[in-house]
Amino acid sequence: MKEGMTMDFRFTDRKRAGRDFAISLMMVAFTTLVSLFFKSLDFQDATLTITYLLGVMGVAALTRGKFFGILASFLSVLSFNFFFTQPIFTFYINHPDYLVTFIVMFVASVLISSLTTRLTHQTELSNLRQERLRLLDEINRLFIHSVSIQDTLGKVADLSASYFKGEVKIVVLTQGGPLLFKSVVPFETDDFEPTIITHPLTTESEMSGSFSLKTHHPLTEETAQFTLNVANQISAALEKEALLRTQTQAQIEIREQKLRNSLLGAISHDLRTPLATIIGSTDTIIENYDQLNEPIKKELLTNIRDDAEWLIESVENILSFTRVEDGKLKLNKQMESVEDLFGDLVSHVVSTAKQKFVLDVPDELLMVPMDGALMEKVLLNLLNNAVKYSPLDSEITLRAYRKGKTAVFEVSDHGLGIPKEQHEKIFERFYSGDVGYLTKRKGLGLGLSICKAIVEAHNGSISAHDNHPQGSLFRVVLPLEGGLSDE
Known part of the structure; x- marks a missing residue:
């Protein structure tokens, strides 16, 4: 499905269209008043043009779709002609230069509106992906820890109805x-005729059934695919339930793997978005190479590089997540020197980071029983997050010290910090907090959860804290005794 199509349950009804139309008119009127004020101060026409372009950008950010941005662009050109070109208070164009100016102004307004709309759309897509992943993960958790399949299916129906804002029915055929x-969550409007979508629940055993959704939302291809993912989760869980009664433990483990792979398949599906962005940026460069100036070309190429780096990081996190989920996280504990570990860490990040790094290690040799490769991955993830979310030329501190019978590692920065209510949530799978003010793209929310699994495998703990007066501090505590046992 193309990104430009309507997203899940994001649609423009009549009330929203009226609101967006009013915003467009008020924004053009406001920019006209501001431009009239600037004109009274003898500001140049270029300043007035920029004022109108900012207004168009505001309309694109506050409304849904490209239509209202184009409408604001058209109205801005008309207002500029009516109030600021001779003869004023008419739409008459008495010189060809003005016509060229209006055309350039309109094209620039439309381009700015399209870029702003695309950025807003990407943000909404990112938030929507996070919601979908969290729903699938919560359903997955329910089935993994299920005691009664019937109670679990009832909870799944409630979760699904709450997310889709409609009526969900799960029918399971048994002997x-x-x-x-069944679960029903009423929707706030019935402007659309109810739509029903049904997916069969298929298993290799005697169990079968269906998953159906009835909603007043206009269903899209992407919604259908997502509901199919939910149905596949239920099918895999039903098959596991049947295997509990009829098959061996080895076969049950195979179905559990299938259940987890279904979740990872949904994650992989969402990796297509950055690929689509890369293709879109390259197409823009190829098709408009001569028309694009160098700054825009550089920005598009930078976006391509950032999306490629995000893909690499996401794939690596998914592979690590798979190993953790499958119980294949094996520790190779040795007595490791903290100084050697820190040296390897700094060599990985100091060459590319713009921040200043401060190392704080104890005077005495500190040897810690741990898997050096895995702990390097943990601390490197924390350092990369500090680099990613900290201002340039700020200070990042990597510290280690002995506290009683434990070794403590700390990574602190002077960024904007993390709200206290998110200090525990950030270690949950698929959770990524509100960091949009610093980065263009949210991660999959796996990095810190993998770090937590590695640290807990060492019988340690990891936590987030405020770094006074500003920033974040991540603390990892590992035991110094009993670390070389095969735990």
Whole structure:
């Protein structure tokens, strides 16, 4: 599905269209008043043009879709002609130069509006992906820790109905007869006729059934694909339930793997978005190479590089997440020197980072029983996050010290910090906090959860704190005794 199509449950109804139309008119009127004020101060026409362009950008950011940005562009050109070109208070154009000016102004306004709309759309897509991943992960957790499949299916129906804002029915056919699990969450509007989408629940055993959704939302291809992912999760769980009664433990483990792979398949599906962005940016460069100036070309190429780096990091995190979920995280503990570990860490990040690094290690030799490669991955992830979310030329501190029978590692920065209510949530799978003010793209929310799994495998702990007076501090605590046992 193309990104330009309507997203899940994001649609423009009549009320929203009226609101966006009013915003467009008020923004053009406001920029006209500001321009009239600037004109009274003998500001140049270029300043007035920039004022109108900013207004168009505001309309694109506050409204949905490209239409209202184009409408604001058209109205801005008309207002500029009416109030600021001779003869004023008419739409008459008495000189060809003005016509060229209006055309350039309109094209620039439309381009700015399109770019702003695309950025807003990308942000909404990112938030939507996070919501979908969290729903699938919560369903996955329910099934993994399920005691009663019937209670779990009822909770899944409630979760699905709450997310889709509609009526969800899960029908499971058994030898004792059909089982129905139904949940309804009313939607706030019924402007659209109700739509029903149904997916079969297929298994290799005697169990079968269906997952159906009834909603007043206009369903899209992407919504259908997402509901299919939910149905596949339920199908895998039903098959596991049947295997508990009829098959061996080895076969059960295979189905559990299938359940986890279904979740990872949904994650991989979302990796297509940055690929689509890369293709879109390259197409823009190829098709408009001569028309684009150098700063725009550089920006597009930078976006391509950033998306490629995000993809690499995401794939590496997914592979690590798979190993953790499969229980394949094996520790090779040795007595490791903290100084050697810190030396390897700094060599990885200091060459590319713009921040200043401060190392704080104890005077005495500190040897810690740990898997050096895995702990390097943990601390490197914390350092990369500090670099990513800290201002340039700020200070990042990597510290280690002995506290009783533990070794403590700390990574602190002087960025904007993390709200206290998110200090525990950031270690959850697929959780990425509100960091949009610093980065263009959110991660999949796996990095810190992987760090937590590695640290806990060492019988240690990891936590987030405020770094006074500003910034964040991550603390890792590892035991110094009993570290070389095969735990």
